[in-house]
Amino acid sequence: MxxxxxxxxxxxxxxxxxxxxxxxxxxxxxxxxxxxxxxxxxxxxxxxxxxxxxxxxxxxxxxxxxxxxxxxxxxxxxxxxxxxxxxxxxxxxxxxxxxxxxxxxxxxxxxxxxxxxxxxxxxxxxxxxxxxxxxxxxxxxxxxxxxxxxxxxxxxxxxxxxxxxxxxxxxxxxxxxxxxxxxxxxxxxxxxxxxxxxxxxxxxxxxxxHETDPPDPETVERSKKVFFEKFKTDIDKAEENGYPVRARHRLELAKCFISDGQFYEGTKRLNVKDINSIQAFFELGYSTLRGLRRYRRGNTV
Incomplete structure (x- = not known):
């Protein structure tokens, strides 16, 4: 075997x-x-x-x-x-x-x-x-x-x-x-x-x-809801211990929408307090660049 x-x-x-x-x-x-x-x-x-x-x-x-x-x-x-x-x-x-x-x-x-x-x-x-x-x-x-x-x-x-x-x-x-x-x-x-x-x-x-196309943001949002429902008790306990679980997931969801060129939908799901590190700042910036490229391709005749 x-x-x-x-x-x-x-x-x-x-x-x-x-x-x-x-x-x-x-x-x-x-x-x-x-x-x-x-x-x-x-x-x-x-x-x-x-x-x-x-x-x-x-x-x-x-x-x-x-x-x-x-x-x-x-x-x-x-x-x-x-x-x-x-x-x-x-x-x-x-x-x-x-x-x-x-x-x-x-x-x-x-x-x-x-x-x-x-x-x-x-x-x-x-x-x-x-x-x-x-x-x-x-x-x-x-x-x-x-x-x-x-x-x-x-x-x-x-x-x-x-x-x-x-x-x-x-x-x-x-x-x-x-x-x-x-x-x-x-x-x-x-x-x-x-x-x-x-x-x-x-x-x-x-x-x-290897880098792949960004995931469909609506699918990601549905999956996060399932994730939060399944691990609600664990998430509540983690946040009591100082782990910013929901903030991190809000940031990731915002990045998905922004990478997809849906800037308004992305910012709606983002709390300014979620951008609490240099890493988060760079990740959001990179997502914005991807979103701009996608937006420009979609508006090219």
């Missing part, structure tokens, strides 16, 4: 799927299976898969589009490895990603069930929140107690599901991803995982995120 099952959900990403697959095949740890789950794509990702004859690759297909969470859950159910790792089709791992994460996680006590890592973003402006080894040392227990709250307040740069590696038992025990979430699936998943067991963080860039 493979030591790790790599799950790649794909939906209309055939143009970049090969890059993701190649990054898995280039791993220094070779004891893996790769499960590509096609969530009813219309751009024929099977034509990309047909170029590979590696016996470690498996291809599963949904008859109808069910969403990224459902695709990952299909992969989890089919997985046979001791560990499970996720890779979004538009991301790519660096060659030592699996080997390093498995080694660090294996060196921890049995209380640890997962690990995430830092990432390289091809967007030069990004200022990631520093989270130096906040779970790998026993004397950092105070930070561990607040892991869920830091996730709720988006103070940890996860970089999506491509960062996460966990034991298969843990993935099954928390029932995988919540399929009601259209966005924030990785954050929702990590919050529940942090309640199930301990998670360690490897402060090293082990994969690359």
């Amino acid at each position: 493979p030591i790790v099952s790599v799950i790649i959900p794909v939906y209309n990403d055939a143009d970049v799927l090969g890059r993701a697959i190649e990054s898995v095949l280039a791993q220094t740890l070779e004891d893996f299976e790769m499960i590509v789950v096609d969530d009813a794509s219309s751009d024929e990702p099977e034509s990309v898969l047909s170029k590979y004859t590696d016996y470690r690759i498996r291809y599963l297909v949904h008859e109808q589009n069910l969403g990224g969470s459902a695709a990952r859950n299909t992969g989890i159910k089919a997985a046979s490895g001791d560990y499970i790792a996720f890779l979004d089709a538009d991301d790519e791992w660096f060659p030592n990603k699996l080997a390093k994460q498995i080694q660090v996680l294996a060196d921890q006590s049995n209380e640890f069930v997962g690990i995430c890592c830092d990432f390289e973003h091809n967007r030069g402006y990004l200022i990631a929140e520093a989270v130096d080894q906040f779970l790998t040392k026993s004397d950092r227990g105070g930070e561990e107690r607040h892991l869920g709250e830091r996730i709720l307040a988006r103070q940890i740069a996860l970089g999506g599901a491509s960062s996460i590696l966990l034991t298969r038992d843990a993935a099954m025990s928390i029932d995988g991803f919540d399929e009601s979430f259209q966005r924030h699936q990785d954050w929702e998943f990590m919050i529940r995982l942090s309640k199930f067991g301990r998670i360690c963080y490897l402060n090293e860039e082990l994969f690359r995120k």
Whole structure:
């Protein structure tokens, strides 16, 4: 049996799927299976898969589009490895990603069930929140107690599901991803995982995120409402402990509308007090530049 099952959900990403697959095949740890789950794509990702004859690759297909969470859950159910790792089709791992994460996680006590890592973003402006080894040392227990709250307040740069590696038992025990979430699936998943067991963080860039089109702001707003409803008690407690959860999410929602060129709708959802750091200032500025480019393209005859 493979030591790790790599799950790649794909939906209309055939143009970049090969890059993701190649990054898995280039791993220094070779004891893996790769499960590509096609969530009813219309751009024929099977034509990309047909170029590979590696016996470690498996291809599963949904008859109808069910969403990224459902695709990952299909992969989890089919997985046979001791560990499970996720890779979004538009991301790519660096060659030592699996080997390093498995080694660090294996060196921890049995209380640890997962690990995430830092990432390289091809967007030069990004200022990631520093989270130096906040779970790998026993004397950092105070930070561990607040892991869920830091996730709720988006103070940890996860970089999506491509960062996460966990034991298969843990993935099954928390029932995988919540399929009601259209966005924030990785954050929702990590919050529940942090309640199930301990998670360690490897402060090293082990994969690359590629810039994609900004998400539909209306979809993001609906997803945040679901997020707030599910974790209301946790959010209230986090804010009592000084974590600005709702402020951070208001800022993110405003950025989505502004990046989409909907400046008025964005500013309506923003409180001036939410711009409380240099990072927030630069993020909002970058979103404004994206929105202006989008607005100009839409008004070009």
